[in-house]
Amino acid sequence: MKAGVIGAGAWGTALAQLLAADGQVVALWALEADVVDAINATQQNPLYLPGIKLAPSIRATSAMADLGDCDMLLVVSPAQHLRSVVRQAPAGVPLILCSKGIEAGTGLLMGEVARAAQPTSPIAVLSGPTFAHEVAKGLPTAITLACEDAVLGAQLAARIARPAFRPYLSDDVTGAEIGGAVKNVLAIACGVADGAGLGLNARAALISRGFAEMTRFGLARGARAETLGGLSGLGDLVLTCSSTNSRNFSLGKGLGEGRSAAELLSNRRTVAEGAFTAPVLRDAARAAGVEMPVVEAVCALLADAAPLGTVIDALLARPLRPE
Ligand SMILES: NC(=O)c1ccc[n+]([C@@H]2O[C@H](COP(=O)([O-])OP(=O)(O)OC[C@H]3O[C@@H](n4cnc5c(N)ncnc54)[C@H](O)[C@@H]3O)[C@@H](O)[C@H]2O)c1
Numbered sequence: 001m002k003a004g005v006i007g008a009g010a011w012g013t014a015l016a017q018l019l020a021a022d023g024q025v026v027a028l029w030a031l032e033a034d035v036v037d038a039i040n041a042t043q044q045n046p047l048y049l050p051g052i053k054l055a056p057s058i059r060a061t062s063a064m065a066d067l068g069d070c071d072m073l074l075v076v077s078p079a080q081h082l083r084s085v086v087r088q089a090p091a092g093v094p095l096i097l098c099s100k101g102i103e104a105g106t107g108l109l110m111g112e113v114a115r116a117a118q119p120t121s122p123i124a125v126l127s128g129p130t131f132a133h134e135v136a137k138g139l140p141t142a143i144t145l146a147c148e149d150a151v152l153g154a155q156l157a158a159r160i161a162r163p164a165f166r167p168y169l170s171d172d173v174t175g176a177e178i179g180g181a182v183k184n185v186l187a188i189a190c191g192v193a194d195g196a197g198l199g200l201n202a203r204a205a206l207i208s209r210g211f212a213e214m215t216r217f218g219l220a221r222g223a224r225a226e227t228l229g230g231l232s233g234l235g236d237l238v239l240t241c242s243s244t245n246s247r248n249f250s251l252g253k254g255l256g257e258g259r260s261a262a263e264l265l266s267n268r269r270t271v272a273e274g275a276f277t278a279p280v281l282r283d284a285a286r287a288a289g290v291e292m293p294v295v296e297a298v299c300a301l302l303a304d305a306a307p308l309g310t311v312i313d314a315l316l317a318r319p320l321r322p323e
């Protein structure tokens with residue numbers, strides 16, 4: 001058995017490290033030739049996961065054909081590139097989707113995109129509160145593994161579980177995907193509150209009211225409430241809204257400090273998924289008649305469409321309503 005990982009950003013590299021730590025061979029596909037060379041020559045990925053010595057059994061490659069003998073493939077590209085990498089992946093091999101977002105242009109969740117790109121490949125989703133550096137260091141982590149096929153889900157969970165890495169099984173793929181996508185947008189909002197010095201009460205309010213938005217949207221799309229309240233929803237929301245280790249929170253913090261979205265988003269190598277998901281999520285919510293005022297506020301700031309003070313005042317001035 002050989003695992004393949006598609007995408008050698010921070011999370012793909014950390015997952016490869018997790019799977020290879022006991023000496024198992026892991027094939028890691030990277031887009032950039034210099035990342036492939038660095039991992040194979042020095043057991044390091046200084047571009048995306050600096051400071052971590054990687055297992056020598058990780059074999060980096062830029063040839064997708066090298067993943068042809070893998071029994072499972074973890075897809076860890078940014079959400080907006082998932083379609084193109086899944087199209088290139090070997091067909092018929094179970095895909096564990098680890099990207100968090102909604103595809104721009106189509107409004108599709110990652111499972112829907114993967115099914116369209118590779119119709120014969122079984123799909124699972126891996127999502128939860130997981131900062132890559134912590135997983136790469138072997139710190140304790142729990143995560144949701146969602147798969148409609150319970151037998152396959154159990155097999156995949158057994159393949160990726162490690163003493164300090166606990167997958168919890170679910171058959172609610174949609175719920176796991178929506179939690180991971182929506183929390184990134186809400187983390188931007190919490191970062192804004194931090195950057196603007198609005199205080200910890202405001203952060204708690206945003207987490208709580210943001211979770212209400214996530215739940216309304218998720219239920220409208222067929223997700224289950226307990227999934228949204230679990231690791232892949234509330235768990236990840238709390239993690240990402242609490243730390244500048246989150247790229248989404250940091251992006252929001254910059255906005256809250258008065259910097260423009262255009263400046264913060266230009267020339268960055270690492271991905272802040274919430275910036276891409278926010279407008280797609282807003283449009284999907286409007287189309288479904290779901291109110292998401294915090295998401296709307298984040299969209300206004302990302303579009304540099306309104307001054308920060310105006311956006312905050314508008315949120316606070318919304319009509320009083322039952323919780
Ligand atoms: N970093 C984390 O802690 C973490 C944890 C859980 C989930 N995720 C999710 O994993 C996904 C990948 O994030 P990351 O943190 O590993 O990435 P990253 O920000 O560390 O690196 C960017 C990645 O984008 C890739 N990329 C850039 N252009 C591309 C293209 N045209 N085609 C394919 N790939 C391209 C790069 O090769 C690189 O792998 C995201 O959806 C993220 O939300 C990240």
Ligand SMILES: O=P(O)(O)OC[C@H](O)CO
Pocket residue numbers: 100128129130131132184187236239240245246247248249271272273
């Ligand atoms: O750095 P972020 O904001 O992409 O968050 C990373 C993970 O999704 C946390 O679970």
